[in-house]
Amino acid sequence: MNAINVIEPATGQVLETLEQTTEAELDLVIARAAKAQNQWSTESPQRRAQTLLALADAIERHCEELAHLEARNVGMPISDARGAVSGAATTFRYYSASPERLLGQTIPVDGGIDMTFREPIGVVGLITPWNYPLTIASWKIAPALAAGNAVVLKPSEMTPLTSLRLAELAAEVGLPDGLLNVVIGPGSSLGRKLVDHPSIGKIAFTGSTSVGKEIARRAADTVKRVTLELGGKSAALVFADADLDAAAEGLVGAVFGNSGQDCCARSRVFVQRSALDAFLTKVHDVVTSIAVGDPLLESTQMGPLISAGQVERVASFVDDASVFVRGSIPSGAGYWYPPTVLYPIQDDAPAAREEIFGPVVSILPFDSEDEAVARANNTVYGLAGSIWTSDAARSLRVARSMEAGALAVNSYTSVRVSTPFGGFKQSGIGRELGPDALDAYTEVKNVYFDTSIR
Template identity: 40%
Template sequence: MKKYLMYVDGEWAGNELDTMDVVNPANGEVIGTVPYGGKKEAQAAIEAADRAFSSWSSLTAYERAGYLKKLQELMLENEEELAETMTLEMGKPMKESRGEVRYAASFLEWFAEEGKRVYGETIPSHLGGKRLQVWKKPVGVVGAITPWNFPAAMLTRKIGPALAAGCPVIMKPSRESPLTAVKLTELCVEAGFPKGVVNLVTGSSSQIAGELMQNEKVRKITFTGSTEIGKQLIRQSADQVKKLSLELGGHAPMLVMDDADLDKAVKGVVASKFRNAGQTCICGNRIFVQSGIYDEFVQKFSEEVQKLKVGDGLDEETDIGPLINKDGLEKVARHVEDAARKGAKVVTGGKPITVKNGMYYTPTVMSEVSEDMILMKEETFGPVAPIMKVETDEEAVRLANQTPYGLAAYVFSENVARGMKIIEQLDYGIVGWNDGAPSAAQVPFGGMKESGIGREGGHEGMDAFIESQYVSIGID
């Protein structure tokens, strides 16, 4: 078992602090420890980032891009080590972990280039003696708070645009999966980032996040996590009008229409629903299938789900790894039991897998689902696919929108006009049309309603870290 450290002001730190264990959910083994930092350590990281801001933001966009590209190269060179670390600390199958490393590195490449395209404006003046311009400036020190389920990609999707814009960062990873962040920080050191530009603090979420929110030197918070915590951050930001980017909860509907290509739909729903054991913010949670194809879809879908292999993510044959912890496992079991009690039929799965200290649940398909079941109201965050029968397009859209969340939705239809009409009515920031995996570095990622504020990725991803400064120049 290795003792890892945090990274503050160009130095590895926290050796004198108490530690917290990082546990492998596949077997309950402690695989490492990280320092249990708090307010003091967060303050030190903020001071370091603040000192680094002037020099880092003064570099050209091309110079900052060079650091990001070097970090990208190092990530790809160290893909196997990063992937194994990720799998060990949060259970993701190795093939998914490798994919996440490449996905995470793509954000660095994208924003290295996008930082060179932060353009100002010259605006036609209403008076002959004036020249009107808009300048672009980095927002300042950024706090990045990330979740456990995508420990590499959620970091690079945040620090990539921040660093490209000229903003030093303080990273606060989840206590369940901090080791990937440590490995990424090691690569930042190897890439040569100047002192104070990249900082990593581990430990008490409440103390570290509290200091990031309260400290006036932090001008921007970017957070991915639950809507409940997101609302707390909004309230805490009010005193300073601190800028926020929030990617919050989801409850994605998947609409399978009667003109869908069934094989394509089954493949897409499996890919979305069971990625990372259903522990993603955009995975399908509610599957609505039109009555004319309902029975056939359930049969084909269940047959494919039964082929999925559950096991330790280090096994190359594994399709579905463990859930992150006991609370996650118990929530999945509670949702399935509630649905079965209210009349849903377990087509396949429906029970935990008994492995000593392992947090496994069988890939589950449930039919004859109704609106009153908990899993149709709350995000299950597990490998459970509830399938509800619908009659019309209007009913499918109504049920899809019947949630306070609006992150991702999916539509399977081969009719272009029909698909477009349905999507126009969906209140979701991301829609996969005959596509179960819509994420990419070059597109805007974010939600409507209670699923967040702002967008990450794409050219919009830079906007959150840039201020517009209007300059009126008198020349007479």
């Protein structure tokens, strides 16, 4: 077998060595999952709910363990990692109530009555990225299991450790053997095999738009259901009447959180020209005060990037751009890149147009509301966005005009477990979270009863 070295980004050293799953082993995993799913789908809704609730409790009990594992494997600051673990527990707790909410309809029709049922798809393949491994795994696993499916999860080979530990906790609380499976290997081989496999009924993928397009093409051969949460180049619109302090301070999380390795990062900030100078001053103070360093220190606000290759990629966007201000980074080992603000910059510059996936933000002045909306929408992406204003009518008007799936007014947040999350245009297909995700892991079965016979 080929071994995979899992690297700790803050040190550049090997954190753990894992064996890859072979394609032959994947076939066996999927067969075992299909057998487990047949049994799981016949369990009562109450039994499925109790098991998911027990897993939520187990995640909470192991919060520190999981948070340290995530911080070391991803480079995420420990305080953020604790939040990610807590969020995963909340997700499983939310969907623990879902098995009893899988309701159908009764529909009166000529000559009889019609009933609908929501049935599980079967075995689903989940492919998750390296930036928020436990968080995004929970978004997919919890509704999939709640709906009665079995899961084959392929996390990124760069950050698989919390996914593996989650599967162990699931077994400890009584999830049936074979129902939640974690396989390890690169997307170019193992992920492709998972997408192509005829016994996989659905693929849910989070990652780049380019890979999502390839998955959609390959899934079409077996008419697999797909949910694709893809890239973004999200915009924030800051109007002159906004709370400029809050809008600037919020950039710590909105752009530099997880070192900018976030598909929802508000990496284009459009600022009304009359407020531009004041906003830039505030941003300068925010960026130069960001604490970049060891993810395990409580004071750290931003950690390293995931790899040396990611550092090179981010730098390539900044090399030819005008840097307004950048923060500081530690010296020595690790994959560090400073929080960076680009200004002045044109809308068509690569750094303002392409997804960088690093701690870089472009500041772009505008004059009118219509201009700001048009420029914000001038992108192939449509994942998230923010509107900063004290004018309630404007906030609603702009929100309805922006082409994005997850918008926030006077906030940079994008995700709540009870609400749908996903994008417009090339930012994806389908929705994660909320009741929409539960529906996406089911098929609707229609049954007609002829009542005319006496």
